[in-house]
Amino acid sequence: MTVTEAAAERLVRIGEVARGAGVSVRAVRYYEQQGLLxxxxxxxxxxxxxQDAVPLVRFFQQMFAAGLTSRRITDLLPCWDSGHTDAGQRAMLRAERDRIxxxxxxxxxxxxxxxxxxAITDTHP
Amino acid sequence: MTVTEAAAERLVRIGEVARGAGVSVRAVRYYEQQGLLxxxxxxxxxxxxxQDAVPLVRFFQQMFAAGLTSRRITDLLPCWDSGHTDAGQRAMLRAERDRIxxxxxxxxxxxxxxxxxxAITDTHP
DNA sequence: CTAAAACCTGACGCTAACGTCAGAGGCAAG
DNA sequence: CTTGCCTCTGACGTTAGCGTCAGGTTTTAG
Known part of the structure; x- marks a missing residue:
């Protein structure tokens, strides 16, 4: 059921993506510049x-919150996209996991x- | 039993403090510049x-790791030093706690x- | 048609906790 | 005395994820 149907996907502009993901337009442009998007x-x-750009941007935010850099995210994106991973990527995943x-x-x-x-300052004002 | 005894405390130089706390000499100077030390x-x-500067610097590191700024730490230092806190400080403590x-x-x-x-990439190489 | 809203490409600014010189003095050992 | 290590005061550099103009085009609402 993979949507290989080129059924004229509804495309949205940057503002809608930004609002949908709760980030700034500038941020979305930055992600593209960094090769994330x-x-x-x-x-x-x-x-x-x-439209799947919206959850993707949300995902970026989550990874940023965990301290991953955009560089690391780009390196690991194939793990999501293709499900395929090589030894290096698996090692990176574990390293990031451990760091977090x-x-x-x-x-x-x-x-x-x-x-x-x-506790002390509350009981001992 | 507060050590009010001016019993010639052993004083150490910056290098010893830095090594003891596991930070750089530059970092210790920076803490002084920021009013932490x-x-x-x-x-x-x-x-x-x-010598108690060593655990103090370690404490700074712990707070930095938790995302507190040096400014916030200076604002909250009296909570440790004197045990006395006003309403504003208690609010700040809670705010930082919640943020963390x-x-x-x-x-x-x-x-x-x-x-x-x-898990996926391990079971599905 | 027109004005507002949204979008574009640069490109500089910002923050926080240091790193990293540069140049000069201080201190125990041999 | 001098060698070598430690310390001093500036002061500029770094990094990452954006914020924030500036100046110009495009899309949309009425």
């Missing part, structure tokens, strides 16, 4: 995106320390 | 720190997505 062009030169886990642990430790202080 | 000076102008918690959740979500992909 590809867009067709209208005869007049305006960017045209398929470590960062979560660090932040949890910091959170615990803050909570200690909050 | 205060140092006495030797007659010749070299910075002299008390949100970020942890975001990163956990990203981690879960990465783990999905890892």
């Amino acid at each position: 590809v867009a067709e062009r209208s005869p007049s030169g305006q960017r045209l995106y398929r 886990q470590t960062k979560i642990d660090d932040m949890q430790a910091a959170l615990d320390r803050l909570d200690e202080v909050i | 205060v140092a006495e000076r030797s007659p010749s102008g070299q910075r002299l720190y008390r 918690q949100t970020k942890i959740d975001d990163m956990q979500a990203a981690l879960d997505r990465l783990d999905e992909v890892i």
